[in-house]
Amino acid sequence: MSADPTTHFGYKTVATDEKASKVAEVFHSVAAKYDVMNDLMSLGVHRIWKKMTIESAAVRSGQRVLDLAGGTGDLAAAFSRKVGETGQVVLSDINDSMLKVGRSKLADMGILGNVEYVQANAESLPFPDNYFDCITIAFGLRNVTDKQKALESMARVLKPGGRLLVLEFSKPVHKSLSTLYDVYSFTLLPLMGKLIVNDSESYKYLAESIRMHPDQETLKGMMETAGLDNCNYTNMTGGIVALHKGFKF
Template sequence: MSDEKTTTHFGYQQVPVHEKASRVRAVFDSVADRYDLMNDLMSLGIHRLWKRQAVELAGLRRGQRVLDLAAGTGDLCERFAGIVGADGQVVFTDINAAMLGRGRDRLTDSGLVGNLYYALANAETLPFVSDHFDCVTIAFGLRNVTHKQHALDEMFRVLRPGGRALILEFSQPVAAPLRRVYDLYSFTVLPALGKFIVKDADSYRYLAESIRMHPDQETLRAMMEQSGFERCDFFNLSGGIVAIHRGYKL
């Protein structure tokens, strides 16, 4: 029998808690070079619409400070930097050095400098002062965190009073027929794409499994409330395949 205090899930596997972060890191080391291409192929480009909706819900204004966790190749940061302007601050973080480097190179090549800062950081132990950011976001990253509640606690801590957190993440389709189609797609098409594009079917099999192990919409909202967030709500996109959760520090 596995000990919940010493093991956690990595997809459908149970692994020692101290190993999960390194296993997740290995997944993203493997896919970093083709990450953007795979996102477009897997979602048929719809991930761009999901991220656009998250940016709109963030409600950012010029001069505000934003922290983006698990920022990947910087899709959200790129948009945030333009909104908050030269007087604002966007902090791009990722636990994976390969993803952080790729994102930094991409944004630098795009000419985005000045209000963008980069940090290699674990969402569970953020190296930032309390009550600092107007908005904290994490897109398609929370499901990979070992202790999700710790990450939510940290997001709450670094937000200033009046600030808000947004979590864009794969979730649970609301209709049974959609769930069946989605399962078929996830466990057959995704690994096949991974094998063909990045020569790595296992990483995309993990992706499908990690989505199923992630808390559903109502459970994640309750977890946010446990961390202290108020006025928590969520917005289902694409029938619940993806959801955006939002909560405020009041």
């Protein structure tokens, strides 16, 4: 864990060793309707963001892919088809409720043979050094207690020549968009959470956690500090979301 005895949980300050359990409570609460809420919250645009991430991963037959904070398995399902029978996809999440939903969803899709499910903390990944050709983490890094430690753990298990992709909410590039986004995030999101999941607090946390996440340039610098090279990012939807990419050489 971080050496700092406190950290943020949304806008609240909590003990560092309590954050993971508090984040777990959020995702236990929303797991069953996570996909429904994603479609509603983003008006379906999250599917485009994820499609761009999958294309940027450039995964090939026979490769090993780790989908961290993989939740309900959208990326893992696509990677499973791309790596084929000779490849391997590991769908990993710290939250067992999310992992169970993902496993059930992929089984219903007929995806069985080349996907493994591992409950793990991104800060201390239980995999060998230089193991994966590609690692993705979509909308999960902001929930990690020690983000720098997690990025270093990802870099460790990435093969030389491999790539890490971080898809995450970020900072809108235009002030007018930022203002509208704030109104949406702090008014409509908790209301949707209340109506659909009967949980407004989890979606209030979602909005706050996005605002506490490092901006585009800061996250790029953190990836470089973790030992990744050629780090860059692409803004999507005006910077509401950014896709960061880094390589291990």
